[in-house]
Amino acid sequence: MRYWLTLCLLLWSGAGAAKPAHYQLHAAFDLGRGSFGGSLVYTPSQDAPLRVEFYLKHGQTIHSVRGADIVGSRPSPGSEQVRIVTLQTRRTHGAPTPIHFRFSGASEASRGLIQSGREDLWFPITTAPMGRFTADATIAGIPRNMHLVSNGVVSRNGGAVRIRLAQPDFALVLIGGPTLSARRVGDVEFVAGNHALPDNRVFAQHANQALSFVEGLFGKLVRPIRVVSLDHQRPGGYYHNGIMVVRQKRTPPVPEMYESEAAYLMGHEFAHHFWPEYALATGDKWLAESIASFVGLRFVEQRFGLKEREAHLALYRKYMPPTAGAIAIRTGDHEASNEAIYFKGPLALFDLEEKIGREALDDLLRSLLLSPEPRSTALFLRRLAAASGKDVAARFEARLYAEQ
Numbered sequence: 248m249r250y251w252l253t254l255c256l257l258l259w260s261g262a263g264a265a266k267p268a269h270y271q272l273h274a275a276f277d278l279g280r281g282s283f284g285g286s287l288v289y290t291p292s293q294d295a296p297l298r299v300e301f302y303l304k305h306g307q308t309i310h311s312v313r314g315a316d317i318v319g320s321r322p323s324p325g326s327e328q329v330r331i332v333t334l335q336t337r338r339t340h341g342a343p344t345p346i347h348f349r350f351s352g353a354s355e356a357s358r359g360l361i362q363s364g365r366e367d368l369w370f371p372i373t374t375a376p377m378g379r380f381t382a383d384a385t386i387a388g389i390p391r392n393m394h395l396v397s398n399g400v401v402s403r404n405g406g407a408v409r410i411r412l413a414q415p416d417f418a419l420v421l422i423g424g425p426t427l428s429a430r431r432v433g434d435v436e437f438v439a440g441n442h443a444l445p446d447n448r449v450f451a452q453h454a455n456q457a458l459s460f461v462e463g464l465f466g467k468l469v470r471p472i473r474v475v476s477l478d479h480q481r482p483g484g485y486y487h488n489g490i491m492v493v494r495q496k497r498t499p500p501v502p503e504m505y506e507s508e509a510a511y512l513m514g515h516e517f518a519h520h521f522w523p524e525y526a527l528a529t530g531d532k533w534l535a536e537s538i539a540s541f542v543g544l545r546f547v548e549q550r551f552g553l554k555e556r557e558a559h560l561a562l563y564r565k566y567m568p569p570t571a572g573a574i575a576i577r578t579g580d581h582e583a584s585n586e587a588i589y590f591k592g593p594l595a596l597f598d599l600e601e602k603i604g605r606e607a608l609d610d611l612l613r614s615l616l617l618s619p620e621p622r623s624t625a626l627f628l629r630r631l632a633a634a635s636g637k638d639v640a641a642r643f644e645a646r647l648y649a650e651q
Contacts, residue, residue: 267415268292268380272370276356276388283363284351285386287370291336291343292378299346299377301332304368307352314346324529325582331374358390359425362477362492365418365525366485372418378526379415386410386421393423396438396475398487414469416488417525422475429473434458439476439495446495447476449509453550454491457513460546464609465521465616474513484512486519501562507551511559514546515539521616530576531624532583533647537574537592538612544593560597563590575624575647595646603635610634 274285291299298318303309305328309317312334319333337344350371356363363369373380382399387407395401398420399412412419426440433455439447454474462468469489476495484493493512497505516539524535548556571586574595600608611630620626624647632640 265292265294268295268373268377270370270380270382270384270419272382272384272386272419274370274384274386276354276361276386278356278358278388278390281354281356282351283354283356283369285349285370287348287350288345289348289371289373290345293343295336295343295377297336299334299336300374301334301371302368302374303330303332303371304328304352305330307368307371308350309371310349310351312346312348314344329368332371360477360479361389361393361421361423362479363422364420364485364487364492366481379417380412381415382410382412382419384410384412384419389423390425392425394425394427394429394438396420396422396427396429396473396490398490414488417523418487420487420490420492422477422490422492424477427475434470434472436471436473437476438473440478441495444495446497446509449506450474450476450493450495450513453506453510453513456550457510457517457546460514460549461517461521461542464542464545465518465613468517468520484516486516488520491516501558504555504558504562507547507555507559510550511543511547513543515543518542527622529582530578531622533574533588533592534615534622534624534627536588537596540589540593541596544597560594563594567591569651573648573650577648595643598646599631599639599643603631603639607634 269290271288272285274283274287276283302323309332315334315336317332318335321331323329323331334346336346348371354369355367365372385404385407389395389408395408397410398416398418399410402409410419410421424440427438428442429436429438430442431437432451435454435458437447437451437454441447442451458468458472472489474491474493476493478495481494484491493516497508518539519535522535522538524532527534544556544559547559567586567590571591572584574583574587574592576583596608611627611634614630615622615627618626628640628644631643
């Protein structure tokens with residue numbers, strides 16, 4: 248049955264889908280001055296709304312726009328360092344008119360590390376509801392001695408680097424460093440500056456098994472699959488099509504969980520391929536982070552046993568503050584707290600699993616992946632009610648929205 252579910256998912260995602268938005272980027276890093284800028288052509292998807300919204304990071308400037316009109320600007324509810332610019336698009340013969348930008352801004356890239364993706368907003372990028380995009384980027388100013396990794400196909404053309412993102416994604420990721428190198432670990436290409444470091448050894452040890460575990464639940468991922476371990480200050484990790492980025496120097500809350508915490512992170516981030524945060528409205532963020540955490544802990548259970556999984560959940564209960572708030576948010580522009588979606592969310596899902604059974608919950612999650620309806624808390628609850636009864640769904644809904 249799982250084979251047919253995977254096949255149906257692939258067919259549904261590819262058949263009849265509207266052509267995604269496309270980015271054409273010509274830009275350059277100035278690593279000496281710490282800046283990045285150039286020109287960007289954004290072609291909206293055929294079914295894009297008449298107004299599109301772009302994130303701009305603090306210190307980033309749009310110098311000119313052609314093909315659309317700027318009609319609004321406001322702070323982002325998710326970050327004081329980001330604002331949202333609203334553009335009124337135009338259509339020619341029923342097709343969206345490409346929007347041309349000239350932009351520049353500060354960059355944290357250096358000769359030691361380039362790390363650019365949606366988390367960094369290195370060029371103007373549409374907000375979450377606008378969906379995935381393809382891209383073709385030509386970028387100058389990257390030293391030739393850098394080992395480059397991307398969720399697209401990387402090549403060099405003279406003094407510039409070209410990235411072609413043919414498989415639609417929510418970000419264009421570029422990682423580069425002069426000390427990075429790659430080695431194969433099963434189906435995973437593991438990239439790091441020093442493969443002998445303890446963190447890198449334990450990440451590499453569990454990456455391939457985590458990939459197999461997540462694929463067993465939800466279906467095959469497109470190869471190549473890369474895990475990139477970096478010496479940076481950003482906590483945790485993130486995932487985009489075919490590329491996971493993690494921090495190589497960790498401080499787990501309990502030293503005895505050093506290895507299982509690394510395994511959890513591998514499972515969590517691979518799960519984000521199927522449960523991306525960017526596809527969700529603000530109040531439904533738990534459908535990405537809580538489910539990814541649930542999957543990560545399920546992998547811990549497989550690798551280390553039920554006792555180790557329960558030890559992780561015991562820590563969640565111990566350190567979850569009474570002010571964590573609701574797991575899901577009904578209205579408003581604020582988000583659930585990290586404690587709610589990373590601690591309360593997976594605890595609620597494991598309790599639900601105990602109530603309805605593991606197979607039933609797994610089938611429910613897979614049904615959401617196949618649904619043509621956008622993922623939402625309401626959709627989850629409707630599917631839960633249909634599969635396990637209205638009383639079960641009502642009790643779980645109350646738990647999702649409970650402030651305590």
